[in-house]
Amino acid sequence: MATVIDGKAVAQIIRSEIADEVRLLSQKYGKVPGLAVVIVGNRKDSQSYVGMKRKACAELGIKSFDVDLPEQVSQAELIKQVHELNVNPDVHGILVQLPLPKHINEEKVLTEISLEKDVDGFHPLNIGKLAMKGRDPLFLPCTPKACIELLQRSGVSIKGKKAVVVGRSNIVGLPASLLLLKADATVTIVHSHTSQPESIIHEADIVIAAAGQPMMIKGNWIKPGAAVIDVGTNAVDDPTKKSGYRLVGDVDFEEASKVAGWITPVPGGVGPMTVTMLLKNTVEGAKRYIEQNN
Numbered sequence: 001m002a003t004v005i006d007g008k009a010v011a012q013i014i015r016s017e018i019a020d021e022v023r024l025l026s027q028k029y030g031k032v033p034g035l036a037v038v039i040v041g042n043r044k045d046s047q048s049y050v051g052m053k054r055k056a057c058a059e060l061g062i063k064s065f066d067v068d069l070p071e072q073v074s075q076a077e078l079i080k081q082v083h084e085l086n087v088n089p090d091v092h093g094i095l096v097q098l099p100l101p102k103h104i105n106e107e108k109v110l111t112e113i114s115l116e117k118d119v120d121g122f123h124p125l126n127i128g129k130l131a132m133k134g135r136d137p138l139f140l141p142c143t144p145k146a147c148i149e150l151l152q153r154s155g156v157s158i159k160g161k162k163a164v165v166v167g168r169s170n171i172v173g174l175p176a177s178l179l180l181l182k183a184d185a186t187v188t189i190v191h192s193h194t195s196q197p198e199s200i201i202h203e204a205d206i207v208i209a210a211a212g213q214p215m216m217i218k219g220n221w222i223k224p225g226a227a228v229i230d231v232g233t234n235a236v237d238d239p240t241k242k243s244g245y246r247l248v249g250d251v252d253f254e255e256a257s258k259v260a261g262w263i264t265p266v267p268g269g270v271g272p273m274t275v276t277m278l279l280k281n282t283v284e285g286a287k288r289y290i291e292q293n294n
Ligand SMILES: Nc1nc(=O)c2c([nH]1)NC[C@@H]1CN(c3ccc(C(=O)N[C@@H](CCC(=O)O)C(=O)O)cc3)C=[N+]21
Pocket: 048, 049, 052, 095, 096, 097, 098, 099, 120, 142, 143, 233, 247, 266, 267, 268, 269, 270, 271, 272, 273, 274, 275
């Protein structure tokens, strides 16, 4: 049976380390890290994620700046708000919750976020640096960073290992594969046009599942003893639940946990760590900003 990696517990430990840093910053400089969380429209999932982020800020002594804009807001108005946050000295990190409504060009908006405040690591220049050897972006994207941190804190070494990333999104699959490459893994990306993904996944010592397909990866696709990090958070109907749904990963946990060496559950795996990495990036950004401008 696999060791189940408790993302919630690891996140708790890191959050207390972050809270210590926040206290140090306020003792030393009398300043508090600030995170702007921008949300457009009222998608239920986005509201819930943003709520978790704001709550986590409050718990750690990070000041959150809430910007809530209506679904119909123009791209120009959204960018104007971003520009104001860029020059606000109390804001050290800016997060624009994705996805944005269809009439807004996401890349254009993300490009307007000041590089020094890009705590999501989604600015094209930060992603470009991530892809270059010998260069480091100012911030690593939160979910990929969470995956690496979970592997490291579980004692799984990455160097020289065969890693397979399932999915190639800009926010998870692609940057996760670049981070694994930076950590000296041999990396393969499996996506919707890959033929026989199961045989490729079966070779992997490390699997990062970020396809957004509920329980797509079966137990017999996993190499015995492999480390399996499941990024999927798919809501599936469940009439036995009060909410009417439950969250499942991209991996069939029931089957895969009998074969893998390590596995993350959904919920309680990567999710809580993603939010924690955002807080960590915010405090790192605040430290850099305060020390430079002091
Ligand atoms: N600019 C931007 N940055 C993001 O980081 C970003 C985004 N947009 N858009 C949406 C995705 C999704 N995402 C999650 C964060 C936390 C959980 C999480 O904590 N999940 C809990 C479950 C929570 C529940 O029960 O609903 C868990 O897995 O245990 C999941 C997903 C961040 N995203």
